[in-house]
Amino acid sequence: MGVDSLSMSEARHPAAETSSARPSSAVHSYNVRICHWINLVSCVYLLWSGVHIFLDFPELYWGHTGYRGYPAAFRLADWGLSWEEAGALGDRRWGRNYHFTAAWVFLINGLVYVVWNLYSSHFRNRMWPARDERTVAHVRAELRDHLRWRSSRHANGSYGTLQKTSYLILIFVFVPLMILTGIAQSPGFTAAMPALLDMFGGRQTARTLHTIGTVVLMLFVVVHVLEVAAAGFFVKVRSMITGK
Amino acid sequence: MPTRISRRRWLTTSVPALGGLLLTGCSRETFVPPRVRGGLIGAADVLTMSTNRLLLSGQQLAREYSRSDVADPFPTWNQTNPRNAEYQRHASEGFRNWRLPISGLVQRPRDLSLDEIRRLPPRTQITAHICEQGWSAIGEWTGAPLQRLIEEAGGVTPAARYVVIDTFDGWYEGYDLFEVAHAQTILAYGLNGRDLPRGNGAPLRLRVERQCGYKNLKFLKSIRVVDSMADIGRGTGGINSDFGFHWFAGV
Numbered sequence: 001m002g003v004d005s006l007s008m009s010e011a012r013h014p015a016a017e018t019s020s021a022r023p024s025s026a027v028h029s030y031n032v033r034i035c036h037w038i039n040l041v042s043c044v045y046l047l048w049s050g051v052h053i054f055l056d057f058p059e060l061y062w063g064h065t066g067y068r069g070y071p072a073a074f075r076l077a078d079w080g081l082s083w084e085e086a087g088a089l090g091d092r093r094w095g096r097n098y099h100f101t102a103a104w105v106f107l108i109n110g111l112v113y114v115v116w117n118l119y120s121s122h123f124r125n126r127m128w129p130a131r132d133e134r135t136v137a138h139v140r141a142e143l144r145d146h147l148r149w150r151s152s153r154h155a156n157g158s159y160g161t162l163q164k165t166s167y168l169i170l171i172f173v174f175v176p177l178m179i180l181t182g183i184a185q186s187p188g189f190t191a192a193m194p195a196l197l198d199m200f201g202g203r204q205t206a207r208t209l210h211t212i213g214t215v216v217l218m219l220f221v222v223v224h225v226l227e228v229a230a231a232g233f234f235v236k237v238r239s240m241i242t243g244k
Numbered sequence: 245m246p247t248r249i250s251r252r253r254w255l256t257t258s259v260p261a262l263g264g265l266l267l268t269g270c271s272r273e274t275f276v277p278p279r280v281r282g283g284l285i286g287a288a289d290v291l292t293m294s295t296n297r298l299l300l301s302g303q304q305l306a307r308e309y310s311r312s313d314v315a316d317p318f319p320t321w322n323q324t325n326p327r328n329a330e331y332q333r334h335a336s337e338g339f340r341n342w343r344l345p346i347s348g349l350v351q352r353p354r355d356l357s358l359d360e361i362r363r364l365p366p367r368t369q370i371t372a373h374i375c376e377q378g379w380s381a382i383g384e385w386t387g388a389p390l391q392r393l394i395e396e397a398g399g400v401t402p403a404a405r406y407v408v409i410d411t412f413d414g415w416y417e418g419y420d421l422f423e424v425a426h427a428q429t430i431l432a433y434g435l436n437g438r439d440l441p442r443g444n445g446a447p448l449r450l451r452v453e454r455q456c457g458y459k460n461l462k463f464l465k466s467i468r469v470v471d472s473m474a475d476i477g478r479g480t481g482g483i484n485s486d487f488g489f490h491w492f493a494g495v
Contacts, residue, residue: 057378064309064372067319067379092377093488100495101288187374188494191306191454192299203372203380 026243029122035113036240042109043217045102050214053099055090058083060211064202073208103182110175126158127168133161149230163227170220174213181210273405273420277491278473278481293492296454303426306453309370315381316436318373320443323413326463331412339447344393344431348408348469351398358433358447364388364396367430375457376493383444385451386434390424393431394469403471406481409450412463417482418473418491419452419459428453431464456493458484 028036058076059068066072068083076086117123132138142160159167183189184196184206200206228236238244275294280286326332334342345355368386390407394400406418423429430451433440440446445462452459459482473479478486485491 053378057375064313065315065381067315067375067381069319070315070381096376096490097285097488100292100490101285104288104291105284183495185374185378186296186495187306187372187456188296188300188454191304192296194307197307203374207378 027239028243029120030243031113031116031120032122033240033243035109035116038109039106039113042102042106045098046106047214047218049095049097049099049102052090052095053092054211055086056092056095058086058090060208061204062202062208063204064197066204066207074211103179107179110171114171123168127164129161129164133164166220174217174220178210178213178217181206181213185210274422277485278406278418279479279485279491289490289492292490292495296492296494297422300454303422305428306371309372309382311370311384313382314370314384314436318383318435318441318444319379319381320441321375321379321457323462324443326411326413328412328414331463335442335446342447344448344464344467346393346397346467346469349401349404349471350394350469351401354397356393356396361388361393361431361448362433364392367427368434369428369430369451369453371428371451371453373457373460376489377457384434384436385430385432386437387430387432387448387451389427390429390431390450390467393467394424400469404469405471406469406473408468408470408473408476408482409461410465410468411461412465415461415483416477417459417461417484418470418476423452423455426452426454454494456495458489459493 055076058081059066059072060074061070062073077083081089139161142162146162180196181200183193184200185203190196190203196206197203200209274297276290277293281289339358343355343357344361345353347353365388366386367389368384370382370384372380372382374380394407400421404421406420407424408416408418410416419429428451431448432445432451433448435441435444440449445464448464449462450460450464470476473481477483480486481491484493
């Protein structure tokens with residue numbers, strides 16, 4: 001088995017022996033693999049179309065109000081790209097069409113993933129840190145490995161505590177916040193759910209947070225890809241495609 | 245102060261309203277754009293519109309703000325002074341001779357002067373204008389409900405499906421009867437306590453508070469009630485969707 005020979009051939013994490021290893025025929029289930037790649041495609045479209053929408057109005061504000069001439073929290077012009085230059089790069093018509101289409105793909109795919117993996121106990125078995133993984137010593141050892149650029153992969157390709165925690169926060173806190181800050185900008189959804197406006201303190205605040213969230217998400221992706229690279233890019237990507 | 249709606253109140257108003265919509269107002273036009281685009285984009289359009297309309301089936305009002313939130317002067321965007329000769333003549337006459345025709349599938353087609361529209365029961369609402377580009381500003385709009393104007397023409401005939409608005413700067417847009425029936429769907433002649441400025445759409449502009457700025461047409465020229473959008477413009481339902489923007493601009 002590729003997985004076993006792989007984990008034997010690499011330096012094993014000190015916590016790996018104590019971590020509850022589970023027998024599994026595939027590193028990633030069908031559901032996880034399919035959802036992962038649909039998610040990647042929809043996120044690329046969301047990012048690209050979002051950048052287009054932003055470039056057509058490259059300023060951010062706090063509160064309910066924000067227009068050209070109103071005190072801005074962020075102006076792209078201050079960073080070297082004038083309003084006209086940004087407008088020439090951005091196409092909000094293309095952006096809006098693809099942003100909301102990709103958002104539906106992202107949402108439906110995400111719901112399938114979450115419901116399926118709650119049902120199949122994937123979250124409980126593989127993503128909820130076990131008791132022995134929730135110790136300070138364990139997390140400290142993992143952090144040390146990360147800082148030394150050493151893969152902290154566990155037996156059977158199971159996830160580390162930091163990895164589990166960041167995935168859970170991403171899926172159950174960050175993504176819902178991105179969806180909420182997204183629809184808090186919509187005149188239709190906010191008429192139906194005015195609490196969205198109070199939750200974030202205004203439509204422009206929601207737009208600003210949505211943009212900040214995009215940057216945070218890109219940082220997550222950078223770290224995620226670096227971690228994959230550290231653990232062996234080819235093997236990891238192959239296992240997310242074939243399951244082996 | 246903005247009105248805060250508790251979760252309980254939201255549930256108690258939206259759940260029965262949803263039932264009401266499913267029982268009575270369940271027409272295709274309420275959930276689906278006049279022409280559905282192909283592919284995934286079209287599927288997303290239908291999902292967005294039908295989700296919005298289900299959530300708004302109680303015809304809830306968009307958030308109304310307080311006077312201290314108002315942007316004054318209110319920002320202007322796009323066309324601020326149509327070059328159209330007829331418009332310029334009306335403007336130079338202070339819109340005294342301007343009349344708004346209401347034609348098509350109404351019981352008694354007629355036209356109304358600005359004074360006649362001002363004499364209808366007015367509605368004032370302090371709402372956010374939300375441009376699809378990303379900016380938003382709050383204004384105090386005063387006008388006559390569109391539904392009330394159509395009642396002045398005897399109401400719509402049974403075949404009516406859309407209300408089409410034409411403007412002096414050449415825009416045209418279709419609105420389904422669900423949007424027209426909303427209490428905040430008004431034809432505004434006042435902004436921030438004064439006559440609507442030319443840059444903001446004088447003499448009359450549409451307010452559809454649950455849709456983006458581009459559906460809120462300025463410089464109104466006429467109102468038509470139709471049974472289909474197929475013969476108007478390129479047939480997608482309005483000038484914005486003819487150019488590839490969403491027909492339903494609730495997001």
